[in-house]
Amino acid sequence: MRSSFHLIASLASLLAALASGAPADGPIADTAAGKVRGLALPAPGGAVFKGIPFAQPPVGDLRWKPPVAARPWTGVREAVEYGAPCAQVSAEWNAKTAAAGSEDCLTLNVWTPQWPARGAKPVMVWIHGGANMGGSARGAGGIEPAFDGAKLASQGVVVVTVQYRLGIFGFFAHPELTAESAQHASGNxxxxxLAASLQWVKANIARFGGDPRNVTIFGQSAGAMDVGYLMASPLGRGLFQRAIAQSGTVLIGGHPTLTLTQAEEAGRGLAAKMNAPAAGGLAYMRKLSTAEVLKASPPYGGGGPLRPAPDVDGYFLTKSPAEVFETGGQAAVPLMIGNNGREWNFTGQPEALRKGIAGAFGPLTEQALKLYGMEGGAPVESYPPYGNAGSQFSTDTSFRCPSVLIAGQHSRHAPTYQYEFTVGPVEKGTPHSGELQYVFGVRGVQETADPDAVQTQRVQGYWVNFAKSGDPNGSGLPKWPKYESTKREYLELSNEGPVVKSDLRGKVCALFGEAVRQRTGRP
Known part of the structure; x- marks a missing residue:
């Protein structure tokens, strides 16, 4: 009778594996919470494990609370499918992702280049972009490629892609949340x-062939901003040894991070949109459905003062991240940082451009207008990959100049390497997310051909070398000098190959830096 029971159980397990698409003999790895079964990769080999939970679903009473470690499971958990994307508002670029969204989304994916795992390989942990309001660890939204880590892992690293709560679920602050928090904090x-996912990596990645003492966090857009927040946070200490920020910093646009008071005020407005009562509002909001909460959310990329965003909560962020970098309080780890040549293509009217310049430069607007070739001035720089004055301005203030400022600040404390990426059609410029297909070696969803093999080899070579040693240089690659305040050298990854240049947009970025100092009141 007992043997019959075990036979039935084994058959049931086999049928479940077949139904899920997982081979019954797929690679099995141990984690602290239980065993997972993934998929073997084709040549050159390795394995992938998808949808591994690193925290409990943040639903019910766990909604708007710090993540809690995943509950242990018995048996073998199938890890062959991506977990659901985190719940998010729908915009044109992320419509499919939003349609599949769920609050039960705190999962990660692991690609390892060898199975069975051997040695201890560098680990690269990817943080996706999407304004902290959209996107997923799977990718393939908008112009980004699928974030399939197989090709990058084949270069000799373990690749991890992670998911984190977004928008109104990930960055909602409220006085009631602050009051119930043991840290007297809310939001973030x-x-x-993200910190919890890195704790998971530290505890588990050795079982997948990764070295928990050699972890590089890398991200793009909001993911790069989050890299900066992790560098500025006491909760990030010791969880990573290197960082790569692609088109995003804690200084994006030059605007300061919200204070807790400002974030709580935004939360009051969002609570009102959820029709929360004055008494017991938090309990009421936690009982709302995912759809009802999303209905109260500002639109993607908008919302003004009600937009949920990171805040200086006194726990995850104890000071303004911009101040942390300015005073040298960030994690002193090697940093690679850069931007694309034309992140945005500006198509607005001159009046809109003047208004934008005035908003970014304030009292220095007249000087800025001259640098952009307006109000009788001559353009400070005319470089075809940069596009018109409006495209230059939008890239300068959102990405290029913030990267220049952070590179200068960080280089005083740790090795820093700056880049600009201009590979692509000169007439269109290299747009936001345009470098991603080369980093992952996967065609973007809007592309008609695979990324150039030579350019991909260079990009992956630099990125992987940096993950291995904190220095992107290596055999067969043109020399990439460190960023130093005296020379300000950076590497342009161009159509013609890597080229060393210096003082990226020097006059414009110096003026932008002065505008930021005046706005914040810091010397």
Missing amino acids: YGLMD
Whole structure:
């Protein structure tokens, strides 16, 4: 009778594996919470494990609370499918991702280049972009490629892609949340998710062939901003040894991070949109459905003062991240940082451009207008990959100049390497996310051909070398000098190959830096 029971159980397990698409003999790895079964990769080999939970689903009473470690499971958990994307508002670029969204989304994916795992390989942990309001660890939204880590892992690293709470679920602050918190903080739940995923990596990645003492966090756009927040946070200490920030910093646009008071005020407005009562509002909001909460959310990329965003909560962020970098309080780890040549293509009217310049430069607007070739001035720089004055301005203030400032600040404390990426059609410029297909070696969803093999080899070579040693240089690659305040050298990854240049947009970025100092009141 007992043997019959075990036979039935084994058959049931086999049928479940077949139904899920997982081979019954797929690679099995141990984690602290239980065993997972993934998929073997084709030549050159290795394995992938998808949808591994690193925290409990943040639903019910766990909604708007710090992540809690995943519950242990018995048996073998199938890990052959991506977990659901985190719940998010729908915009044109992320419509499919939003349609599949769920609050039960705190999962990660692991690609390892060898199975069975051998040695201890460098680990690269990817943080996706999407304004901290959209996107997923799977990718393939908008112009980004699928974030399939197989090709990058084949270069000799273990690749991890993670998911974190977004928008109103990840960055909602409220006085009632602050009051119930043991740390007297609220908001930043999405950033805490990222720290929890890195704790998972530290505890488990050796079982997948990774070295928990050699972890590189890398991200793009909001993911790069989050890299900066992790560097500035006491909760990030010791969880990574290197960082790569692609088109995003804690200084994006030059605007300061919200204070807790400002974030709580935004939360009051969002609570009102959820029709929360004055008494017991938090309990009421936690009982709302995912759809009802999303209905109260500002639109993607908008919302003004009600937009949920990272805040200086006194726990995850104890000071303004911009101040932390300015005073040298960030994690002193090697940093690679850069931007694309034309992140945005500006198509607006001159009046809109003047208004934008005035908003960014304030009292220095007249000087800025001259640098952009307006109001009788001559353009400070005319470089075809940069596009018109409006495209230059939008890239300068959102990405290029913030990267220049952070590179200068960080280089005083740790090795820093700056880049600009201009590979692509000169007439269109290299747009936001345009470098990603080369980093992952996977065609973008809007591309008609695979990324150039030579350019991909260079990009992956630099990125992987940096993950291995903190220095992107290596055999067969043109020399990439460190960023130093005296020379300000950076590497342009161009159509013609890597080229060393210096003082990226020097006059414009110096003026932008002065505008930031005046706005914040810091010397």
